[in-house]
Amino acid sequence: MADIVGWEDKNGLSKERLTFLNSQIKKNQPNEDEIYFQVNGKTCVNLISIVNLKKLTNQLSVGNLIKASDKKPLKNRTRSGGWSYVHALPLLSIEKTIVKDQLYDEFEKSVSQSLKDDDESINDRLANAPKFPEKVQTISYDYRRNEDVVAAVLKRANGKCELCKLEAPFLKASNSSPYLEVHHWILLSEGGEDTVDNAGALCPNCHKEAHFGQNQEYIKSNKAIKTIG
Structure with missing residues (x-):
């Protein structure tokens, strides 16, 4: 400026x-x-x-x-x-700017702290809390992923989650194909490769577990039991 x-x-x-x-x-x-x-x-x-x-x-x-x-x-x-x-x-004329991942981390810490409080304290804060959230401008970073990797992994899965082995939970509204999410066993942000060998097609529940569950390190280190068991 x-x-x-x-x-x-x-x-x-x-x-x-x-x-x-x-x-x-x-x-x-x-x-x-x-x-x-x-x-x-x-x-x-x-x-x-x-x-x-x-x-x-x-x-x-x-x-x-x-x-x-x-x-x-x-x-x-x-x-x-x-x-x-x-x-x-x-x-976008908003005073506060924050990296998106940082915003998420801070929110998760606040939720964890709130869960430790008693109901009375939480209800007191809720009574005085604004009904509409503050808008903040976020900066996010992402990767240009290879679409052929996604396609190959989804074809390999053939409509079944490669972790729990169950059928996809629903069909996509756009094209009626089984809804599965392609996950990198070693995350791209951690130096993982954008390759078929480093990816699996997961149902939303297993995908969340791979990121946030207690078994995430086991899943990462074993590549979901070599992806296809």
Whole structure:
């Protein structure tokens, strides 16, 4: 974020300022030398000027910004520039930002603490609690999984959970196929491979057990008894 964003004509700058700016570009943006000095054989004359540059408290992606001029979504910056005054989308103009996993962990700890309290204490808090939850902006991280791994594992399972060996609990509304969830025995976040050998098709109940149950380490270490028993 910056207090002032504007354009300058490099032809109108003093030699001292131009020398300083050139040195800063070479030092801090070496990969943009070509864009800054010359593009398609033509000398670049426009220069963006940023004053009091500072990091946003809420780190929003470009997709969460709209242009101040016409309220249209902001597009990713192109090689030719594309700088605009922007506002955050109204829904995301929220002060608090938190990593999604951290939000879940904090909630689980709070629930555990609440379960230790007596009913009277819980009811007293409920009597004064807001009826609608606070909105927070979350940042989440995920993996681009291989769709062929998912397809191969589901085909191998043939409609049965590869842990409890029971039929899928219901059929999907979208295509009437058995509903099973593909789980990585060694989680991707723990360095597990996105491969057929490291995955199994589980019913929702077994999938939850694999993540949160007392046997999760046994399931992980034994790969569900070699997946197909």
